[in-house]
Each structure stands twice: as C-alpha cells, then as structure tokens.
Amino acid sequence: MFYTKLKSKFLKYLADLFFVQIIATLTSMPILIIWGMPLSIMSLLGNFLFTPIMILFLIISSFLFFTEIVGIPNQFFAVILDYTTEVIEFLLSFGSKKWLIATPFSSKLVIIFIPIISTIILLNNKIKFLFLKILIATLFIIITIGYLKFSNQIQFQSIFLDKENKLLLQCDENKNITLIDDGAFNKKQSIETFINFELTPFLIKKFGTLEINQLILNKSSIRSFQSALELFKTFQIKSIKVKINSKKLNEKGWRLFYRLKWKTLGENLKFEEISETTEKLTLQ
DSSP states (O other): OHHHHHHHHHHHHHHHHHHHHHHHHHHHHHHHHHHTOOEETTHHHHHHHHHHHHHHHHHHHHHHHHHHHHTOOOHHHHHHHHHHHHHHHHHHTTOOGGGEEOOOOOOHHHHHHHHHHHHHHHTOTTSOOHHHHHHHHHHHHHHHHHHHHHTOOOOOEEEEOSTTSOEEEEEOTTOOEEEEESSTGGGOSOHHHHIIIIIHHHHHHHHOOOEESEEEESSOSHHHHHHHHHHHHHSEEOEEEEEOOGGGOOHHHHHHHHHHHHHHHHTTOEEEEEOTTSOOOOOO
C-alpha cells in the first residue's frame, strides 16, 4: 500500500514537473526568437533532466557555503558537490549544434501567438490526456516555425557588417551565405561577444539559418582563427578559405591555424589555404 502511494506521488511529481517545463519552454520561445537566439529541439528534455540536478546542486552548494562560514567540517558536501558537477558536465558533453533551430523574426504577432495558443491547448479541459495535449501543441509549434522559415523569402544581398566595411556578408536566393573577413575580426574587443550577441542574432533574425556556406579569412591572425573556431560552435560551416601571411603569424597563431584546419578536415569539410602572394579572396 505504501509503495503504491509513493509510486503514485512520484509519477504525479514527474507529470507536474514536465508540465511546468512545457510552460516555461513555451514562454521563453518568443523571447529567444525576438532576440535572434537559436531554439533547441532538446530544450524540453534538457530542462526536465537538469531541473532536479540543478536544485540538488544549489542545495549542496548552500550547505557547503554555510558550513564553511561556521567552521563545521564539510568534506562530505564537497565530495557530493564534485560528483554532482561531474554529472552535469557529463550530460552537457552530449550537446550538439545540430539540435539548434534558427527561426527568422518577421512578425511579432505570429511569434506571440506561439505560447498563447499552445498554453490554451495545454489547459483545455476538453482534451483529457496530457500526451494528446502535448502532441497537438507540438504540431502547432512545428507548423508555426515552418511557416516563419519558409515564408522568409530572400533576394541576393551583399551587406557590410561593420562600419569600416571589412566584414562582408553575401547571401543568395537559396540562403547560401558567404562571410568574408578583411580584418574586422582583428579589431573586435571581444570576439565571443561580437559573434554570439551581434553576428549570430543578425543571421538568425534576417535569414533564419545556422549555416555558413563559405567562410573566407583574408587577414590571417590569432583573432581571425579564434573567430572561425567560435563560429564553429554554433554554425555549420561547409567551406573555409584562409589567406596565409606567414611573416605575421607567431607560434600561437600557427597553433590556432592548425587547430582550425584539423577541425575542418576532421568534420570532412573543405579547407583551402592560399599563400600571401595570391590576390585577396572574394566571392566568385
């Protein structure tokens, strides 16, 4: 009897937790789309798995902090916290950029309807089964995102992304993007900030894509290689061309160059190295 009640309470807890994660995910979707951040197809499952672990992590951290203040031995909490951190890092290692979806930002009205209509579906008492509610809401979201992506028609465009006209983006009608750097990456104070909070949102909101068909680096340097590696974290880059100026590269620069080259070739992508005597690379 006790086992049956405990099982019933545990299943109810899981159902409630899953339902809360659905609402939280739906609420965050329009915010991410408006900001130009990619959506993840694994966000719901990730939140469901990580919420209990993060609660445990915070509780143990709090015990460790307070026991440290009052001088109580806390080796036990430190060990548990280390194991919890290892579990979190292990789960994060399974993350993949292939899970990300780029949704173009075209209409606030359509985007705001995503959480509103989905919540109405989930709270509708006429639909008795939770699984059916989730299925209907999921189909609605897929159709809405599909509409946003396929209704976003693109003409050939050539856009400079910096004030000094050193970072050129070209996109054709098939959303094949070529990014040409003539030294813009070298002048950014924070490459990570520029790529993650300026370049990535721009590409997602305007073109609805996480693919770069060709990346061309005309000014080989430490920062340009770091930029390419940072782009790899989010974007699927199909081809890279690098113009090498061997006189300007130090030991760190060469290490980053080969790291970029091995990463590109390791993913069976095209990597082309151009000597400094070759004319500046442009889109053909």
